[in-house]
Amino acid sequence: MIPVVAGVIYNSQGEVLIARRPDHLDQGGLWEFPGGKIQAGETVEQALKRELWEELGIIAQPTRPLIRVTHSYPHQTVLLDVWQVEQWHHPPYGREGQMIHWSTKDRLGDKNFPEANQPIITAIQLPSRYLITPEPRSRKDKDFFYHLEASLDSGLTLLQLRAKHLSDRDFCHCAERSLTICQHYSTQLLVNATPEIALSVGAAGVHLNSTRLMKTSERPLPKNLWVATSCHSFTEIEQANQVKVDFAVLSPVKTTASHPETDPLGWLQFFQLTESAKYPVFALGGMKTQDIPCVWAHGGQGIAAIRSLWKSF
Structure with missing residues (x-):
């Protein structure tokens, strides 16, 4: 080499x-x-x-x-x-x-x-913070959209909408309203859903959860749209290589309040797994903005987070 x-x-x-x-x-x-x-x-x-x-x-x-x-x-x-x-x-x-x-x-x-050089171009174009939304209570959750706008007002430019408990119809309604807010702040919206839903709502791309990733055999969207995914292991990192995703979120790096029973990867394993990726990797799990330099030092793009980036007041 x-x-x-x-x-x-x-x-x-x-x-x-x-x-x-x-x-x-x-x-x-x-x-x-x-x-x-x-x-x-x-x-x-x-x-x-x-x-x-x-x-x-x-x-x-x-x-x-x-x-x-x-x-x-x-x-x-x-x-x-x-x-x-x-x-x-x-x-x-x-x-x-x-x-x-x-x-x-x-x-x-x-x-x-x-x-x-293609992963380098991707890393240049991606920010160092990737906001993942908490679950909206419904497609008309006024508090959710209020906090979303407040969060984007802090300068965030990349957002993943995650709403596992909504029906496809309600998810699309929520995504379309979120997209309107994102456009006002020049924020790119990815949806944690199927590629078909991403296309139907006009999102900037799709974020595949690990289950969808392992069932995907080829890149599901054209290159002008983002394809991201969630990884937790070497097997998933390699699958993402095969699918040719643009970037991934690797977790959990630290112990999290939402999954305290899950053993964290730690920084050494995060670095080792990131070395196997042919794309930029965000660190997820207990991440805060002050962790970004540590992520960079261990080969990562930046942080992905819900709690530390979502303006909950």
Whole structure:
């Protein structure tokens, strides 16, 4: 396995720097995030600083880990260790003659990247907080919608609507009303339901529970919609790899008030399972906003939560 480091470099406008591989190289003409192979005796951060200086002429300070992903090509397997970079000195330019370009997050999909870079693009586009709603009492639960709006007002941009006890008809009604609120706050709504319901209500995607995941043989929605899932074990992580989900929630990382009898994974097992995932992974179970740096340090995207992100007053 070839260890490779890459940097997701941001400018003050929030744009991301990408570089075009020279035509004569392997996968020439494709765009990528600057970086290269880690040399013997180098730490990841040392390798990233060296590569960014050699390729772009910048002195960079890596901010935090973003994602680690393993990808197998026909001729080799690479381990991509990707870091976010927000602080750097000197204007970047293609020191090796390569074309560089600043792209907004939402336009990264317009460029052709190596397949191994796709999870990186997903990680860039996802936030660090994923709100899961508590159960609404009914499709007309006024308190639920009041608290939903208050929660989104805090800046949350990704939401999972979970309402296991509602009929499909009532769930759709609740989802449509939630979607109206989400649109006001530019929040993307995923529904914990069937892919068919996600399409019918106009959601941004579907969140498959672990039961639905294990019964799914292929990606159930097109790539312009999110496909997320819940995982609790290596078997489910691998199934999600096969289904080609965009991201997953892994739980429980800590002991939870709702399931105190369930043994938590702990941070070591969370890291080990995340290493097997070919997509970003959120930590769920006893998570609070202050846990986000710890999640990043253990290979995760951020936190998923109900209690700590839901504004209950």
